[in-house]
Amino acid sequence: MLTSLTTTKAQSFIELPAQTLVINAEIYTLAPEKPWAEAFVYDADGTILAIGSETTLTERYGSDSTIIDLNGQMILPGFQDTHVHVPEAGINESLCLLPATADLSTYETLIKECAVEQADSSWVRAAGVSLFELRNTRELPIDVLDRAVADRPVIILDDLGHAVWTNSAGLRAAEINQNTPDPQGGIIHRNPRSKALTGLLLEDAQQLVRNAAAPDSEAIYNGLLSALQTLAENGITTVSDAGGYWMQNHDAAWQRAADEGTLSVRAANSLYLYPALDKGMQLTQLRKRFDNNPDDWLRFDTAKIYLDGILDLGTAAMISPYHLPVDENYPSGFNYFQTEKLHQYVQALHDIGYRMHFHVIGDRATREALDSIENINGSADAIRARRHRTTHTYLVHPDDIPRFRSLGVIADFQVGADSTDIDYHHYLAEFIGDRAYDLLPVNTLLEGGASVTLSSDWDADPLSPLGIIENALTRASHNIDSLETAIRLVTLDAAFALGHDNTTGSLEAGKFADFVVLDRNIFDVEHHEISEAKVLMTFVGGHRVYQAD
Structure with missing residues (x-):
């Protein structure tokens, strides 16, 4: 028996059987002591009870369980996208x-x-x-x-x-x-x-x-529902929405989905920090909207803070000036916030409980994000435990590489085909010189001991986690050296960044049954063929939210 969504109340799915046993599968668990398994069983709450060999679990749980036979297909933990719109x-x-x-x-x-x-x-x-x-x-x-x-x-x-x-x-x-x-x-x-x-x-x-020009609430809600279906089709079980435009009522659409039972992913969402708003008024609004209840599928626990713009517009903040400034008014790029106000915001938001999600493109913006975390008045352990992160992270000065590890700041990257294309780097070199050939230094941060995640930035870039994994492995520079690492960066390490790796991100007893079923074992194909794999089913908390035709 397979389950499906209903729409009566928040996450109000058809009631799960007392036990569901998934068998006949190639399961990559990401559990360090047991990376591969053949079967697992989960309870009516969608929590995994046991995982291991099919024979053992069938003998122990088979007579009392609803059976899902996957005919030898591959299972991965559900993908988690830490930066998506x-x-x-x-x-x-x-x-x-x-x-x-x-x-x-x-x-x-x-x-x-x-x-x-x-x-x-x-x-x-x-x-x-x-x-x-x-x-x-x-x-x-x-x-x-x-x-x-x-x-x-x-x-x-x-x-x-x-x-x-x-x-x-x-x-x-x-x-x-x-x-x-x-x-x-x-x-x-x-x-x-x-x-x-x-x-x-x-x-x-x-x-x-x-x-x-913001659309009305019904258009925003319908847009959200359409996008949720696309997420499920791509095997994504957790997101962090990186828009967070609360002045356009995006957060209200998410809350409506939770209230009406149409929310089909876990969401640890951002709220946008508007640079031009009155600081006191904005902090009041963000304090009112903050929610980090770990039992909720929907949380608003992250502050999205733009520190600069983009290289293409000449608004990315650079330590050294552009070789050819795009805008003569900003020879070294552009800042969204003055330093003092940024530090005040980061301190206040950290005190409320938010984790920071900094948009950084230029190396000066990256440095300023790290500086603002270092400036927080609090215990180093508490600051590290909050798991603040940068996103995009296009350029990082060599002096700042070790600071990610020492401050506990996570580096989030998008490695889509366009941003990793060598022709794009040649184009940017006209403006920033050889710095263009050190974009998105994923492997450098990993080698430096930093926590790293990969995300999509959909719909600015393609959504597919399988495509992201492939690009991360096959890009011309700063490529990741193993499929195991690439998978981890879109599952378990992403769960760590979002603060729920204790309940998601890998398939282990005691964690939720969030998983994706693929039509092939991606360990058995060439790296450049990974994106050809198809998502057959997506489950969140044991409930099926997508099945391919």
Whole structure:
């Protein structure tokens, strides 16, 4: 008998049998003393009672158990994604998808078509454009959108999540005009020559328009449900949602899913720290929203703190200046927070109970994240136990490598095909020189004794954990040397980063039966073929949340 979801109350699944025995499987457990097994049994609470040989467990539990026979398929602990944008990924499915690069006339035509498709929407919404190319065009980008759509505001999300493009109606909706100063952590882009507004808003300035254009609660909830299905299809049983835009009510959509029984993953989610908000007001909101109850499938126990932007926009914070600055106003990149205010926030959030999740791209941002943890007034053991982490972690100065281990800061990486492509590194070398060839130093941090995780950053990058494992093993530099390590970084070590490795991340007695069934044993295929494996079933707490057709 296999179980499925119902929708009556939070995590209200069909009641499990008293005992369920999983047999005839190749089970990679990640338990150090027993890495492989043939069978395991779990109880009505979804807790594993025993794991080991099929003969032994069948003799002991078979007569009193519901049997799941997997016909020799492989089982892994459920994948855990420590950096993923869940509601946004679902919401973005309904946007008009534009090419990353095109001329302005092409974009004008496509936006006109998008406006017709979205005739009933109060905003025209699209995504996918590389706004780097639009900052110095002869014609102002805002004028192009004004011609394309004169009667409604337009929002176009960039392809990297760090900028938006809007029209004059969009600026008015966001209460931005020629005299509006750049907000803390953001750039209201102006033409370098005329100083006219271009309609491009970079880094945190984009939140002014995103907040004004936020979909209604029903659209956010439906986007979340769609994304949850995609997570289950990819064998993901735990996430940490890295958006956390509470001013757009993303957290309310998650809570509704928990309340209505439609939540199909464990979620240790982030809440976004807005650089321009009043500190006292923001801390009050974050204190009210904090939840780290280990018995809850849904927790809000992480603070998402952007420290810089991205290399492509010249907003990544660098210790040494860019060789060719993208923006002459920021020769060494851009900071979201002033140092003193950052340290105040980190101290206050740590005292509330939050773990920090720092967005860092440049090596200066990485250093500033480590500095802010080192500056916390508290016991070293308590600080290490909180498991603060950096994410992206593109560049790390050699002097800062050992600090990850000494401070107990976890380094989270995304090693998608685009970011690890040598052509992308050649491109970045034009701006930052040879530093471009030391991006995403996963193996260096591992060799330095740091705790490391791999995540997706979906939907900016592909979601598949199997693809992540493959890329981590096959990338041209800083590749991981073993499949065992790569699997651990998306299961047990990810569980450690999220603070529930005592109950998830490996398949052992006393832990939850969170597991994924694959159509082949990935230890039996070449590394470059791992992503071809298919997820057949996904179980969370013993409940099946996905089965392939």
